[in-house]
């Protein structure tokens with residue numbers, strides 16, 4: 001399963017023990033240097049970098065000339081002899097015998113080597129080349145660890161992975177922030193969340209999860225909002241919001257531990273300290289959070305969602321991960337279950353890191369009649385939820401779940417302030433390409 005010229009070793013496999021063996025590398029020309037009678041080609045592949053050296057005395061005249069014509073980012077096959085070399089990074093290098101230009105590159109639009117001076121917009125305009133830099137490489141290798149840790153943790157806890165439609169007929173949570181699309185001869189929408197499907201599916205599979213895109217027509221231009229996001233959604237029958245927070249305790253711990261174990265190299269590239277989680281993650285109620293704000297003299301609107309000012313003030317008291325629970329019912333979606341005996345508060349939570357919201361969750365209403373009432377009181381028309389409400393007549397179990405923004409979690413793990421750094425191809429009001 002390789003290109004015609006067979007690779008014998010990856011860059012990281014060129015070690016002093018190989019001294020004297022013939023090797024063939026396949027990769028990109030990361031950097032080149034000319035030092036009199038020596039020409040250095042730094043080759044990059046998925047494992048890292050290795051230095052290949054052509055000595056004028058050891059190669060043909062044509063090859064010697066050709067080497068200086070290669071441009072950075074060209075794809076090369078380099079055949080040569082491995083040599084132990086204490087000065088070389090990794091303790092070994094390759095003495096070049098033959099080089100094949102597999103695919104030439106023009107001068108790259110941004111610098112791939114070291115820290116680029118290019119601003120984020122320029123980098124995003126040239127994302128495919130930008131992604132070859134060590135920083136984005138580190139970020140997206142961590143992302144791969146995170147998604148696989150989430151999958152294994154949820155599967156171990158009895159959840160099955162589902163895939164629900166992203167083209168939908170009605171809004172999940174009301175019409176705001178929905179994108180519409182032409183769907184044959186009518187209008188359809190892009191899904192903001194798999195909420196209703198995942199709830200329905202608890203009646204068939206009990207425990208389900210999905211890692212998939214969600215679309216939000218966000219009007220606000222912030223460092224933490226995009227129009228297309230990857231959401232981690234989970235929903236479980238016979239659990240309530242406290243159970244879901246415990247599940248998230250374990251999930252966050254698993255993710256953090258796995259990244260700390262598997263991505264030391266990447267964390268170092270990012271200059272990021274290991275994130276720590278102490279379990280259980282503290283849980284504070286909305287009303288307690290309001291008391292904290294009052295004590296600090298921070299104003300806030302009664303029974304409303306917290307804004308940035310309030311969250312920043314709270315995060316001064318509550319560092320790292322914490323939950324805010326028992327939110328005002330009016331400030332949450334219609335499907336959140338009101339607290340027994342105190343209907344103005346509901347069984348809901350946000351998982352926070354500092355002042356950034358990572359996830360929202362709740363016990364859901366599983367009584368169809370109450371659900372209809374809640375829709376009406378939030379200004380939604382129960383008729384447009386007919387297909388959803390129907391399933392509440394056929395054995396809907398009590399259930400609870402959460403939705404977590406993958407990129408928000410990745411911001412925390414990588415220490416990035418702008419969500420655009422941790423999404424390969426971010427979509428916002430201004431950016432629809434590349």
Ligand code: ATP
Pocket residue numbers: 216218224225226227229231357358359360403404405406407408419
């Ligand atoms: P926020 O208050 O931060 O705008 P939200 O409460 O509107 O988020 P939810 O509907 O609770 O978002 O979505 C669940 C999670 O998905 C959020 O906790 C967040 O991590 C992520 N998320 C939601 N909207 C966005 C967005 N526009 N860009 C990036 N992540 C988002």
Ligand code: MG
Pocket residue numbers: 350357359360
């Ligand atoms: Mg939320």
